[in-house]
Amino acid sequence: MAGDRALRNLGTLLSRYTANGIACRLGGDEFLLFLPDISAENVSKLTTRLFHHFHSIAEADPEIKDAALSAGLYMCTTSDTFADCYSKADKALYNVKQNGKNHFSFYHQISHSSSDSPGTARDLQQVADALRKSGSYAGALELNYRDFSRQYEYMQQLIIRSGSRCYLVMLTLEATSDTPAHIEEIEQTLSHMEQAIQNTIRRVDICTRYSSMQYLIILFQPVESQIPNIMERIFMQYYRKAKSTNFLPTYKYLSMAENNMDTNQK
Structure with missing residues (x-):
C-alpha cells in the first residue's frame, strides 16, 4: 500500500510538471516523459523542482x-527514432542507479565522461564521491528487516575477527489499555518512536522495524553499563513527542x- 501511494504521488506530480508534454507509466516503478521544445537548462531546472517536490511529500509520510x-x-x-531516444535515456538512468541513485543525468554527460578515459573504467575518485553522497544520512542507519539481517551476520563475523562487542536490542511498544487503538494513533506513535531512535543512537548503529510494534537495534561497541542510559534517552525523546499514553516502551x-539474554527491562 505504501508503494502504491508513492507511485500515485509521483504520477500526480508528473501530470502537473508535464502539462505541455506527455507522461506515462511503463510498468513497475518506471515512468516515461516526453517534453517538446525545451532546453537542457530548463529541463534540468524542471527536474530539480520535481525531485524536491516529491521528496517533501515523501518526508511527510513515514x-x-x-x-x-x-x-x-x-x-x-x-531525426532521432523513438527506439534510439528510449535506449539512450535508459542508459543515462542506468548510470545514475550505478552511481548513487536519487539524482538525474543527461545521456551526453555519460558519453563524454566515458570518452575521456580508455575502455569502460570509471574514475575511482568519482565513484568514491558518488558512494559518499548516496550514503549520507542523519542518525542511525535504518534498514528493512532483510538488509538488517545481512548486516547482523556481517557484524557477527566482524566480532569474531576483531573482538568487537555489539549488542542486539529489542524495543517493544506495549499497549496499556484493553481498548484497541485507532490506526492513526498507532501510526503516529510509531513515527514518534522512529524519530526518537534516529535522533538518539549513533550513525554506526543500525535499526529496523521488526514487527508491527517492535524495533531491533544493533549498538556497535557501546559500554554495556551505558545501554540503559541510551535506551532512557530514546524513551525521553519519545515521551517528548508522543501525546498518547496508551503505549509503554520496554526493551531487552x-x-x-x-548470545546470553540480559533480562533487564525498562
Whole structure:
C-alpha cells in the first residue's frame, strides 16, 4: 500500500510538471516523459523542482520517507527514432542507479565522461564521491528487516575477527489499555518512536522495524553499563513527542558475542 501511494504521488506530480508534454507509466516503478521544445537548462531546472517536490511529500509520510527518484534524460532531435531516444535515456538512468541513485543525468554527460578515459573504467575518485553522497544520512542507519539481517551476520563475523562487542536490542511498544487503538494513533506513535531512535543512537548503529510494534537495534561497541542510559534517552525523546499514553516502551538486549539474554527491562 505504501508503494502504491508513492507511485500515485509521483504520477500526480508528473501530470502537473508535464502539462505541455506527455507522461506515462511503463510498468513497475518506471515512468516515461516526453517534453517538446525545451532546453537542457530548463529541463534540468524542471527536474530539480520535481525531485524536491516529491521528496517533501515523501518526508511527510513515514512509510515512504525513504523513497528515492532517479532519472535519465536524452535531448532528442526530429531525426532521432523513438527506439534510439528510449535506449539512450535508459542508459543515462542506468548510470545514475550505478552511481548513487536519487539524482538525474543527461545521456551526453555519460558519453563524454566515458570518452575521456580508455575502455569502460570509471574514475575511482568519482565513484568514491558518488558512494559518499548516496550514503549520507542523519542518525542511525535504518534498514528493512532483510538488509538488517545481512548486516547482523556481517557484524557477527566482524566480532569474531576483531573482538568487537555489539549488542542486539529489542524495543517493544506495549499497549496499556484493553481498548484497541485507532490506526492513526498507532501510526503516529510509531513515527514518534522512529524519530526518537534516529535522533538518539549513533550513525554506526543500525535499526529496523521488526514487527508491527517492535524495533531491533544493533549498538556497535557501546559500554554495556551505558545501554540503559541510551535506551532512557530514546524513551525521553519519545515521551517528548508522543501525546498518547496508551503505549509503554520496554526493551531487552543481549550480547551478539555471547548470545546470553540480559533480562533487564525498562
